Amino acid sequence: xxxxxxxxxxxxxxxxxxxxxxxxxxxxxxxxxxxxxxxxxxxxxxxxxxxxxxxxxxxxxxxxxxxxxxxxxxxxxxxxxxxxxxxxxxxxxxxxxxxxxxxxxxxxxxxxxxxxxxxxxxxxxxxxxxxxxxxxxxxxxxxxxxxxxxxxxxxxxxxxxxxxxxxxxxxxxxxxxxxxxxxxxxxxxxxxxxxxxxxxxxxxxxxxxxxxxxxxxxxxxxxxxxxxxxxxxxxxxxxxxxxxxxxxxxxxxxxxxxxxxxxxxxxxxxxxxxxxxxxxxxxxxxxxxxxxxxxxxxxxxxxxxxxxxxxxxxxxxxxxxxxxxxxxxxxxxxxxxxxxxxxxxxxxxxxxxxxxxxxxxxxxxxxxxxxxxxxxxxxxxxxxxxxxxxxxxxxxxxxxxxxxxxxxxxxxxxxxxxxxxxxxxxxxxxxxxxxxxxxxxxxxxxxxxxxxxxxxxxxxxxxxxxxxxxxxxxxxxxxxxxxxxxxxxxxxxxxxxxx
Amino acid sequence: xxxxxxxxxxxxxxxxxxxxxxxxxxxxxxxxxxxxxxxxxxxxxxxxxxxxxxxxxxxxxxxxxxxxxxxxxxxxxxxxxxxxxxxxxxxxxxxxxxxxxxxxxxxxxxxxxxxxxxxxxxxxxxxxxxxxxxxxxxxxxxxxxxxxxxxxxxxxxxxxxxxxxxxxxxxxxxxxxxxxxxxxxxxxxxxxxxxxxxxxxxxxxxxxxxxxxxxxxxxxxxxxxxxxxxxxxxxxxxxxxxxxxxxxxxxxxxxxxxxxxxxxxxxxxxxxxxxxxxxxxxxxxxxxxxxxxxxxxxxxxxxxxxxxxxxxxxxxxxxxxxxxxxxxxxxxx
Numbered sequence: 001x002x003x004x005x006x007x008x009x010x011x012x013x014x015x016x017x018x019x020x021x022x023x024x025x026x027x028x029x030x031x032x033x034x035x036x037x038x039x040x041x042x043x044x045x046x047x048x049x050x051x052x053x054x055x056x057x058x059x060x061x062x063x064x065x066x067x068x069x070x071x072x073x074x075x076x077x078x079x080x081x082x083x084x085x086x087x088x089x090x091x092x093x094x095x096x097x098x099x100x101x102x103x104x105x106x107x108x109x110x111x112x113x114x115x116x117x118x119x120x121x122x123x124x125x126x127x128x129x130x131x132x133x134x135x136x137x138x139x140x141x142x143x144x145x146x147x148x149x150x151x152x153x154x155x156x157x158x159x160x161x162x163x164x165x166x167x168x169x170x171x172x173x174x175x176x177x178x179x180x181x182x183x184x185x186x187x188x189x190x191x192x193x194x195x196x197x198x199x200x201x202x203x204x205x206x207x208x209x210x211x212x213x214x215x216x217x218x219x220x221x222x223x224x225x226x227x228x229x230x231x232x233x234x235x236x237x238x239x240x241x242x243x244x245x246x247x248x249x250x251x252x253x254x255x256x257x258x259x260x261x262x263x264x265x266x267x268x269x270x271x272x273x274x275x276x277x278x279x280x281x282x283x284x285x286x287x288x289x290x291x292x293x294x295x296x297x298x299x300x301x302x303x304x305x306x307x308x309x310x311x312x313x314x315x316x317x318x319x320x321x322x323x324x325x326x327x328x329x330x331x332x333x334x335x336x337x338x339x340x341x342x343x344x345x346x347x348x349x350x351x352x353x354x355x356x357x358x359x360x361x362x363x364x365x366x367x368x369x370x371x372x373x374x375x376x377x378x379x380x381x382x383x384x385x386x387x388x389x390x391x392x393x394x395x396x397x398x399x400x401x402x403x404x405x406x407x408x409x410x411x412x413x414x415x416x417x418x419x420x421x422x423x424x425x426x427x428x429x430x431x432x433x434x435x436x437x438x439x440x441x442x443x444x445x446x447x448x449x450x451x452x453x454x455x456x457x458x459x460x461x462x463x464x465x466x467x468x469x470x471x472x473x474x475x476x477x478x479x480x481x482x483x484x485x486x487x488x489x490x491x492x493x494x495x496x497x498x499x
Numbered sequence: 500x501x502x503x504x505x506x507x508x509x510x511x512x513x514x515x516x517x518x519x520x521x522x523x524x525x526x527x528x529x530x531x532x533x534x535x536x537x538x539x540x541x542x543x544x545x546x547x548x549x550x551x552x553x554x555x556x557x558x559x560x561x562x563x564x565x566x567x568x569x570x571x572x573x574x575x576x577x578x579x580x581x582x583x584x585x586x587x588x589x590x591x592x593x594x595x596x597x598x599x600x601x602x603x604x605x606x607x608x609x610x611x612x613x614x615x616x617x618x619x620x621x622x623x624x625x626x627x628x629x630x631x632x633x634x635x636x637x638x639x640x641x642x643x644x645x646x647x648x649x650x651x652x653x654x655x656x657x658x659x660x661x662x663x664x665x666x667x668x669x670x671x672x673x674x675x676x677x678x679x680x681x682x683x684x685x686x687x688x689x690x691x692x693x694x695x696x697x698x699x700x701x702x703x704x705x706x707x708x709x710x711x712x713x714x715x716x717x718x719x720x721x722x723x724x725x726x727x728x729x730x731x732x733x734x735x736x737x738x739x740x741x742x743x744x745x746x747x748x749x750x751x752x753x754x755x756x757x758x759x760x761x762x763x764x765x766x767x768x769x770x771x772x773x774x775x776x777x778x779x780x781x782x783x784x785x786x787x788x789x790x791x792x793x794x795x796x797x798x799x800x801x802x803x804x805x806x807x808x809x810x811x812x813x814x815x816x817x818x819x820x821x822x823x824x825x826x827x828x829x830x831x832x
C-alpha cells in the first residue's frame with residue numbers, strides 16, 4: 001500500500017497538478033468563505049473544466065476545491081457570525097464571541113489547526129481502511145437512518161439556549177418548512193398553495209444564509225454605524241501554546257471521529273456533523289456554561305468534525321462507488337466522465353488514480369493550512385472595514401449565492417423571507433440552530449420512516465429489533481429524559497447539572 | 500488595509516465572474532451564417548442555456564454535457580449547462596416553458612417528464628415542447644440481483660414470485676422509470692412484488708449490496724463495475740436485442756417477458772420557438788451524432804449514440820407515453 005501511495009505522490013508531483021491543487025484550494029476557500037457560495041457550487045462549476053484534463057489532474061483539482069470549500073467557511077463564521085457553508089454553523093457559536101473578545105487570532109489558530117488535523121486524520125483513515133468501513137456503512141438502511149435522525153433531533157434540547165419550549169418550536173418550524181414542496185417518495189406537492197415555484201420546496205442554502213446572514217445584517221442595521229473594530233485589532237493575540245492545544249486533544253479526537261462517522265453514512269453530511277460534535281463537546285465538558293461565550297473547545301469541535309467528514313464521505317465513494325454527500329455525488333460523475341468505473345473494483349482497476357486522489361488530498365490539506373495561515377492577518381483586518389461598506393457587499397453576495405443554487409429567482413425571494421423570519425426570531429428570543437437542524441433532518445426522518453415501513457410492509461417492529469436502530473433510539477430517549485429533567489431543575493433555580 | 504480590501508474585492512469579483520462565465524463571450528456567433536433569406540441566420544444570437552432537470556454528475560447530466568461540448572463547435576456559440584433540480588424534474592422543465600421562446604433556452608431530459616404527467620404531477624408532457632431530436636439512447640435497462648439470491652434468471656424469478664406473492668422486494672423510486680418497469684413486469688407476468696422506494700441509483704446499489712432488497716432495476720452502464728466484481732448479477736436487459744457490450748445477458752423478450760424500454764435523452768424547445776431555429780439545432784445534433792469521437796465517448800458508458808430527428812423523436816415519445824399510460828391505468832384497476 002505504501003508503494004502505491006508513493007506512486008500516487010509520484011503521479012501528482014508535476015508542476016501542473018500541484019498548481020491545480022493549489023488553485024483548487026484557493027478557489028475553494030473563496031467559495032467556502034462567501035456566504036451563499038459553497039464547496040458544492042465550486043465543484044459543480046469546475047467539473048466541466050476537468051473534462052479536458054487527464055483523470056488524475058482533473059480529480060486533483062476537484063479534491064483541492066473540496067478541501068478548500070469545506071475549510072473556507074470558518075473565516076466568516078469567526079469574523080462575522082455568518083456560516084460560510086452549512087459545515088461551519090457551529091463555528092459561529094464560539095468563534096464569533098472569541099473574535100468579539102479580541103481573540104480572533106486565537107480562534108483562527110484553533111480553527112485552522114483543527115481543520116488540518118481533522119482532515120488529516122480522516123484522509124489517513126480513508127487510505128488505510130476504506131473498504132471495511134464502506135461495508136459497515138452498507139449496514140445502515142432506512143431503520144437505522146431513522147433512528148440516527150431521531151437521535152440527532154434530540155440535540156435540539158442542547159441547542160435551545162435558555163428556553164427548551166422555544167427551541168422545540170423552532171425545530172418544529174424547521175421541519176414544517178422542509179415539508180413544503182414535492183413530498184418524498186410520491187413527489188406529491190404539499191403546502192404549495194398553487195404556486196408552481198413552490199413545488200421544489202425551499203433549498204437549504206437560502207434558508208441558511210437568510211436565517212444567519214441576512215438577519216444579522218438587519219439587526220446591525222438597527223444600530224448606529226460601527227466604524228469597525230480598529231481599537232481592538234492592535235491587541236489581537238494570535239498565539240496558542242502547545243499546552244493549550246494538548247488540552248483539546250480528546251475533544252479533537254472525539255469530534256473528528258464524529259465527523260468521520262457521519263461523513264461515512266451516505267446522506268447526512270458535514271452540515272449535521274459540526275453541530276453534533278459541538279453538542280458532544282458541550283455536554284461532556286466540565287464547564288458547559290462557558291460554551292457560546294467564546295470557548296475554544298467549541299471551535300475545535302466544529303472545525304475538526306467538518307473537515308473529518310470530507311475523508312468520511314470519500315470512504316463509500318472510493319470503496320463502493322456510493323456518494324456520501326452532494327459534493328461526492330458530483331465527484332462520482334467526475335470519475336465516470338474520466339472513464340473510470342466507480343464501484344468495488346475501482347481500487348483494483350484504477351489504483352493509480354485512486355492513490356493519486358489520496359496524494360492530492362494530503363497535498364490539498366497542506367495547502368489549506370498554508371493559505372489560511374498566510375491570509376489570517378488579512379482576514380482579521382476585514383473587521384476594520386466599516387460595516388456600512390462590508391454588509392452591502394455581503395448582502396449582494398448572499399443574493400448571488402441564493403440565485404446560483406438553482407438559477408431561479410424564487411430562491412432569492414426565499415432568502416429574503418428567511419432573513420425576515422430570522423430577524424423576528426432573534427427579536428423574540430428564539431434560537432436559530434434548531435430550525436436549521438429541523439429543516440435538514442425533517443425530510444430524512446420522513447423519507448426513512450416511509451421507506452422503512454415499505455420494506456417491512458407496514459410493520460414498526462424492525463425499527464426496534466435492528467440492533468443499530470435500537471441503540472440510537474435508546475440513547476435518544478435517554479437524552480430527552482435527561483433534557484426534561486435538567487430543564488426542570490434549572491427552572492427551580494437549583495442549577496446543579498448545567499447542561 | 501487597502502490591500503485587504505483589494506483582496507476581498509478580488510475574491511468576490513472572481514467568484515461572481517465565474518458564476519456568470521457563460522454570460523460573456525459567444526457574441527457575434529451568427530456572423531458567419533449565410534446572409535440573405537436564411538430565417539435562422541441570426542440564430543444562435545448568443546450563448547445557449549441547456550436546462551438539465553437533474554443533478555450534476557448523473558447520467559442525464561453527463562450525456563447532456565458530452566452533447567453540449569460537440570454542439571458548441573457545430574453552432575459556434577457557448578453552451579451553458581444549467582442543472583435545475585427539484586420535483587422529479589418538473590422544476591427544470593417548467594423553467595424552459597417559462598423562458599423566452601428565442602431558442603436560447605433548451606431542455607435536455609428523458610422519459611421522466613412523461614411519467615410526471617402520467618402520474619398526475621404535471622399538467623403538461625412531451626407534446627408541449629418543440630422537439631429538436633435525440634442524440635443518445637440507453638437500452639441497457641436491467642434487473643439486478645445479488646449472487647447468492649434464490650433466483651439467477653427471469654424464469655426462476657417469476658416462478659418464485661408467483662409461489663410467494665409480495666415476498667420479493669423490488670427497489671425502485673416511486674414515479675420513476677424503474678417504477679413503471681416494475682408495474683409493467685407485474686402486469687405481464689402476473690406476479691406481485693413488494694415494491695419499495697429506496698431512492699436514486701446510488702441508494703439502490705447500497706441497498707442491494709447491503710442485502711436489504713432482492714431486485715434492483717437500473718442501467719447496466721451504471722453498475723458494470725459490480726457485475727465485473729461478481730457483487731451483482733444481471734437477470735436480463737429490456738432491449739430488442741442483446742447488447743454488444745454484454746452478450747451474455749439475455750433480453751427480457753428471450754425469457755418470455757415482452758418489455759422493451761429505451762431511455763431516450765431528447766432536446767426540446769418552448770413551443771413558440773421559431774421552426775427554423777429548432778431545425779438548425781436539430782441539424783447540428785445530427786452532425787454531432789455522426790461524429791466518431793462523440794460515438795466513442797457515448798459507447799464508453801454502455802449507451803447507444805443514435806440520432807432521431809424531430810419527427811422520429813415525437814413518434815418515439817408518443818409510443819413510450821402510450822405504454823406508460825397503459826401500465827399506469829392497469830395498475831390503478
